[in-house]
Amino acid sequence: MPNQARPSTGEQARQHALARLRQAILHGEMAPAQRLVENELAEQFGVTRASVRAALIELESEGLVERIRNRGSRVRVVTVEEAVAITECRMVLEGLCAGKAAVEASDEQLDQLAALGEAMSKAVADGEPVTYSDLNHELHAHIRQFSGQQVAVGLLERLNGQLVRHRFQLALRPGRPQKSLSEHLAMIDTIRARDPQAAEAAVRAHLAGVIDALRE
Amino acid sequence: MPNQARPSTGEQARQHALARLRQAILHGEMAPAQRLVENELAEQFGVTRASVRAALIELESEGLVERIRNRGSRVRVVTVEEAVAITECRMVLEGLCAGKAAVEASDEQLDQLAALGEAMSKAVADGEPVTYSDLNHELHAHIRQFSGQQVAVGLLERLNGQLVRHRFQLALRPGRPQKSLSEHLAMIDTIRARDPQAAEAAVRAHLAGVIDALRE
DNA sequence: TCGAACAACATTGTCAACAATTTCGTTCGA
DNA sequence: TCGAACGAAATTGTTGACAATGTTGTTCGA
Incomplete structure (x- = not known):
């Protein structure tokens, strides 16, 4: 792995280490269950061990890292x-957000959702699962954002961080995008109709489908 | 405040500091928005500053304290x-738990809920709001626990930690226990009837009531 | 008297060294 | 040959000191 660290700035070292480490885990650069030795990370990121330590403590309470006393840190593996x-x-939680978004979102924001829906339909028609997965993620993020429920x-951003590895597997499953697309379009339609209860129900139906898929 | 620190164990200092500090905040020993100076806390708890620091980082991501770069830490104040x-x-989230508890709980556990319900009725009849508040808390904790949804x-325990101060105010409001009691009994009944949807609805109705009360 | 530059102080951020603990390989004995 | 005790290596936990940053009180000038 290349030493991408800054030339040892000395400024805001912990934040730097935290950002780098979180990104590395989220982007899958660290293998699941890989050991995270404080000294190695410190050298890799060009900061001191104390900064790495602080970052690890923070990542632990984000659920991305597992720490055992006197035993060290590992990338946390999330079972099915x-x-x-x-x-x-x-x-x-997303049901809550969708219900609020149906009430709170501006008309411009609803248009954004519509545009996303069309882009997702196109991605499925063109058979581009990766693009679709990205749009999928973006749609959920938008709905969260429009709810104004900070x-x-x-909570949702933290939960999503723990699912990175599982999301990949799901997106590439054959037939999955087709099924999920109609659910997503239903979410968009109910929010645009400004119907909170229907929106909540649509989101819950969609994620119930995701749960079924996770269980295989 | 008395120096209740151990005679400087040297072992598991961080965990000690974390526990003491969390307890202090949760029990309201620290005034809201009170400054938390690392040096003072270190001396108070008989540990080093690094341990206090680690504890503060953890409490920050629990939402109990607020930290600003180079400015220090404060007890976080939760607005209405x-x-x-x-x-x-x-x-x-508690709706989710109640629905699962209605399915997953054992018969013995359902009996515990029934017993709690009777105790709560008695506390209201006897006009003991503090006892009632404790039982209230206990009931919610039991339902969470019985759901098996770790x-x-x-998430709920973290959220509850941030509400300690508001919970007090709510419990002592006149007329509040009477209203909330019937909602709680409905929750218990629906779970004992093993009806997930009704249980979820009952919990949501109850907490919707709490929200109304919070808004005054 | 009021405002801005300045300096002293308080507090947090960072660092390198030391102590405690665990793990793993080795040796000794049955 | 197998198992347990022992010891060395690796790793985390802790400590005190130093550097960077923000805050506050003071002084100087208009």
Whole structure:
């Protein structure tokens, strides 16, 4: 792995280490269950061990890293059962957000959702699962954002961080995009119709489908 | 404040500091918005500053303290708006738990809920709001626990930690226990009837009531 | 008297060294 | 040959000191 660290700035070292490490885990550069030795990371990022340590503590409470006393840190592996439990929480929280978004969103924002829906339809028609997966993620992020529910947004972003690895597997499954597309379009339609209850139901139906898919 | 620190164990200092500090905040020993100076806390708890620092970083991501670069830490103050937003999240997450508890709980556990319900009725009849508040808290904790949904439990415990100060105010409001009691009994009944949808609805109705009360 | 530059102070951020703990390989004995 | 005790290496936990940053009180000039 290349030493991409800055020339040892000395300024805001911890934040630098935190950002780099989080990105590395989220982008899958670190293998699951890989050991995270403080000294190695410190050298790799060009900061001191104390900064790495602080970053690891923070990542632990984000659920990305697992720390055991006197034993060290590992990239946390999320089992399928945990992924299901996490998605159940996403289900109700995103349902809350969708309901609020149906009420709170501006007309311009609703147009953005419509545009996203068309882009997703096109991606599926063109058979581009990666593009579709990106748009999918973007759609959910937009709905969260439009809800204005900052607490829920915070919780959801944390939960999503723990699912990076599972999301990949799901997107590439054959036939999956077709099924999920109609669910997504239903979410968009109900929000645009400014119907909170229907929007919540649509989001929950969609994520219930994701849970089924996770279980294979 | 008495120096309740151990005679400087040297072992697991950070965990000690973390526990003491969290307890102090949760028990209201620290005034809202009080400054938390690392040196003072270190001396108070009989640990080094690094341990206090680690504890503060962890408490920050729990939402109990607020940290600003080069400016220090404060006990985080939760505005009424935030308390409402937090309770909205609690509403959907506890709804999820109640639905699962209605399916997963054992018969013995359902009996525990029934017993709690009777105790709560008695506390209201006897006009003991503090006892009632404790039982209230206990009931919610039991339902969470019986759901077996560890992820939701984790999120809820964190959210509840941020509400300590608001909970007090709510419990002592005249007339509040009477209204909330019937809602709680409905929650218990629907779970004992093993009706997930009704249980979820009952919990959400109850917490919607709490939100109304929070808004005064 | 009021405002701005300045300096002293308080506090956090960073660092390198030391102590404690765990892990793993080795040796000794049955 | 197998198992347990032992010891060395690796790694984390802790400590005190130093550097960077923000804050506050003071002085000088208009």
